[in-house]
Amino acid sequence: MALQEMTYRDALRKALADSMTENPDVIILGEEVGRYGGAYAVTKDLIKEFGPERVIDTPISEPAIVGAAVGAAMAGLRPVAELMYVDFIGMTMDQLANQAAKIRYMFGGQIGVPMVLRTQGGTGRSAGAQHSQSLEAYVMHTPGLRLAMPATVADAYHLLRQALTKPDPVVFIEHKALYTLKEMVDLDAPAPDWGKAAIRRQGRDLVIVTYSRQVHYVMEAAKKLAAEGIEATVIDLRTLSPLDFDTIRTHVEKTGRAMVVSEGVMTAGVAAELAARISEECFDFLEDPVIRVAGEDIPISVSTALETGSVPGPQLIFESAMKLLSSREAV
Amino acid sequence: MNQPQAVHRADAGSNSDLPQLYRMMRRIRTFEERVGELFVRGQSAGSMLHLSIGEESAAAGVCAAMRDGDRFTTHHRGHGIFLARGADPARMMAEIGGKEAGYCHGKGGSMHIADMGLGHLGANAIVGGGIPAVVGAGLAARHHKTGAISAAFFGDGATGQGILYESMNMAALWSLPCLFVCINNQYGMGTRIDQATANPRLHERAQAFGLAAETVDGLDVEAVAEAGRRLVDGVRDGKPAFLVIDCYRFYGHARKDKSPYRDPGEEETGRAKDPVAFARAALIERKVLEESALDTLDAEVAAEMDATIDFTVAQHEPPLSSMFRDVYAPGEPEPEPVRTRIDRILARG
Numbered sequence: 001m002a003l004q005e006m007t008y009r010d011a012l013r014k015a016l017a018d019s020m021t022e023n024p025d026v027i028i029l030g031e032e033v034g035r036y037g038g039a040y041a042v043t044k045d046l047i048k049e050f051g052p053e054r055v056i057d058t059p060i061s062e063p064a065i066v067g068a069a070v071g072a073a074m075a076g077l078r079p080v081a082e083l084m085y086v087d088f089i090g091m092t093m094d095q096l097a098n099q100a101a102k103i104r105y106m107f108g109g110q111i112g113v114p115m116v117l118r119t120q121g122g123t124g125r126s127a128g129a130q131h132s133q134s135l136e137a138y139v140m141h142t143p144g145l146r147l148a149m150p151a152t153v154a155d156a157y158h159l160l161r162q163a164l165t166k167p168d169p170v171v172f173i174e175h176k177a178l179y180t181l182k183e184m185v186d187l188d189a190p191a192p193d194w195g196k197a198a199i200r201r202q203g204r205d206l207v208i209v210t211y212s213r214q215v216h217y218v219m220e221a222a223k224k225l226a227a228e229g230i231e232a233t234v235i236d237l238r239t240l241s242p243l244d245f246d247t248i249r250t251h252v253e254k255t256g257r258a259m260v261v262s263e264g265v266m267t268a269g270v271a272a273e274l275a276a277r278i279s280e281e282c283f284d285f286l287e288d289p290v291i292r293v294a295g296e297d298i299p300i301s302v303s304t305a306l307e308t309g310s311v312p313g314p315q316l317i318f319e320s321a322m323k324l325l326s327s328r329e330a331v
Numbered sequence: 332m333n334q335p336q337a338v339h340r341a342d343a344g345s346n347s348d349l350p351q352l353y354r355m356m357r358r359i360r361t362f363e364e365r366v367g368e369l370f371v372r373g374q375s376a377g378s379m380l381h382l383s384i385g386e387e388s389a390a391a392g393v394c395a396a397m398r399d400g401d402r403f404t405t406h407h408r409g410h411g412i413f414l415a416r417g418a419d420p421a422r423m424m425a426e427i428g429g430k431e432a433g434y435c436h437g438k439g440g441s442m443h444i445a446d447m448g449l450g451h452l453g454a455n456a457i458v459g460g461g462i463p464a465v466v467g468a469g470l471a472a473r474h475h476k477t478g479a480i481s482a483a484f485f486g487d488g489a490t491g492q493g494i495l496y497e498s499m500n501m502a503a504l505w506s507l508p509c510l511f512v513c514i515n516n517q518y519g520m521g522t523r524i525d526q527a528t529a530n531p532r533l534h535e536r537a538q539a540f541g542l543a544a545e546t547v548d549g550l551d552v553e554a555v556a557e558a559g560r561r562l563v564d565g566v567r568d569g570k571p572a573f574l575v576i577d578c579y580r581f582y583g584h585a586r587k588d589k590s591p592y593r594d595p596g597e598e599e600t601g602r603a604k605d606p607v608a609f610a611r612a613a614l615i616e617r618k619v620l621e622e623s624a625l626d627t628l629d630a631e632v633a634a635e636m637d638a639t640i641d642f643t644v645a646q647h648e649p650p651l652s653s654m655f656r657d658v659y660a661p662g663e664p665e666p667e668p669v670r671t672r673i674d675r676i677l678a679r680g
């Protein structure tokens with residue numbers, strides 16, 4: 001297949017379809033995934049292609065959706081459970097954190113839970129406090145779970161395909177603002193390895209570590225920084241578990257400055273973990289504190305002004321990097 | 332505009348009740364139509380707006396049996412219920428527009444509207460999320476001997492959530508003054524009720540927990556009001572109850588949904604079950620109100636609701652500085668803004 005234009009949404013759909021074609025044990029279950037085609041249309045028409053026994057519409061029963069996926073995975077299927085919004089993850093947290101995540105360990109390695117929990121999060125639709133959150137930290141904080149968060153169309157495809165071959169439960173969090181993202185992709189080109197970060201841009205002055213939608217905001221900010229003579233390396237983590245810390249370390253050691261950017265709230269979030277780890281492991285190479293640019297420690301409002309104001313955007317990222325770099329001159 | 336809904340105590344089928352019920356239903360319908368207009372004009376905060384057109388009898392009928400001091404929660408399709416409990420439609424519309432003048436200062440929106448003064452403990456964007464709170468409110472009412480009831484309004488889709496059954500079991504076990512109101516509009520998004528359960532006789536589930544339970548046809552608001560009154564009387568005496576109102580969701584799930592999954596014939600039949608038109612016809616037929624009087628009433632309501640749009644468009648969004656307010660109680664330390672923190676960290680040397 002040659003280069004073609006594709007949306008993030010279509011890439012996800014294709015990943016599901018290709019995996020289902022390849023492996024007859026792959027099933028999808030979730031609310032509105034069948035006839036409706038998915039709340040964000042990712043599973044559109046899959047029910048026509050694969051039938052209602054493999055694309056299963058469920059009642060509105062999140063804990064049982066995830067729990068059923070756990071059991072199905074233990075019994076030999078490869079379920080993809082869909083959680084319509086990551087905001088509902090709290091409802092499923094027992095099945096996810098106490099069951100899916102711990103079964104391999106508690107049972108002495110007898111069995112794993114090879115399931116994928118697909119969901120989406122983030123701001124961008126004025127969807128309010130219960131439909132706009134970035135809750136990846138809950139997942140990253142739970143040993144036993146894997147976590148993928150694609151930022152690009154190619155990664156939407158490859159990471160989902162790879163997630164469906166992994167031996168352990170993978171939480172796969174899409175960003176609701178990326179579904180219409182269009183990029184040129186060649187999906188037949190060799191895929192980057194699972195668990196490997198991508199360098200989206202190289203620069204001598206600082207490293208910005210990020211993932212999901214913020215990758216695009218950081219790239220925008222990096223362009224503006226370049227216009228000011230500041231060159232940033234941009235690392236897209238792609239998966240938060242496994243975490244490719246080697247790539248982060250290598251680049252932070254080269255530049256001596258690091259910033260982490262996440263849409264999730266700042267306190268005890270993914271940005272906190274990344275900043276702590278960079279501070280510990282790259283201490284001897286750092287010339288400045290590691291700066292976190294993250295979501296405010298507040299719920300998301302329905303008002304668009306407050307909604308966009310409560311998460312990082314290109315401007316805040318740009319300004320923060322400028323401040324970080326100008327603090328060098330002051331020393 | 333903001334006066335609480337009067338308590339209806341008339342006998343079932345009494346003509347004196349119907350004009351008020353009709354007026355409330357007309358207000359709800361027109362309000363919802365204006366919400367649709369706000370969206371089309373690009374003045375709503377987002378598109379996740381769920382209209383209760385076709386379900387007006389549930390709100391008007393059940394709320395007529397409630398009184399000041401009663402508490403309630405609603406689902407995401409709760410505009411009508413809040414109006415029927417006395418909400419100011421202008422402040423509601425402003426909230427739906429994400430404006431500071433709204434009930435929750437633009438922080439909540441359509442799906443998270445609330446007003447403690449009117450006993451509204453909150454609309455909810457989590458299906459089933461508001462149900463257990465009425466158990467707690469029931470405990471409080473009993474503890475404080477207020478004689479109040481607490482009512483949870485939710486959709487048929489919420490019957491998929493385990494928390495409903497946990498809540499009903501507690502309410503029955505502890506004889507709490509709780510009313511569970513299931514507005515069965517036949518759909519949860521694109522899933523028809525018979526695609527979500529093997530037993531769509533929903534009230535039977537409540538009976539299994541020991542609640543008084545019935546199903547009423549939402550076409551007839553007087554029947555809904557009568558059922559509401561009957562059950563609420565028991566609820567006040569500590570006999571929790573469950574009421575299913577059968578109706579039909581006239582339009583899409585939210586503003587962008589055109590319901591392609593529904594058969595046009597089914598929609599036509601469903602929309603023929605119109606509680607507003609039914610009540611209007613009854614008023615004329617029973618010679619309670621003449622058509623011209625109803626036209627005047629409808630025009631008054633239209634003017635009232637038109638004004639909510641003008642009001643909303645003229646309002647401003649909440650100031651950015653309000654972002655950190657109300658995460659915690661007034662006087663408690665507010666979260667430190669990210670920008671301030673970065674400045675503080677980098678202002679060394």
Ligand SMILES: Cc1ncc(C[n+]2csc(CCOP(=O)(O)OP(=O)(O)O)c2C)c(N)n1
Binds near residue numbers: 088091
């Ligand atoms: C816990 C949870 N799961 C799923 C959703 C997505 N969702 C919003 S409304 C809805 C359908 C609800 O149907 P019903 O309860 O019948 O209410 P209706 O929309 O018909 O008024 C769904 C699945 C949600 N908001 N919360």
Ligand SMILES: [Mg+2]
Binds near residue numbers: 486514515517518520
């Ligand atoms: Mg419904």
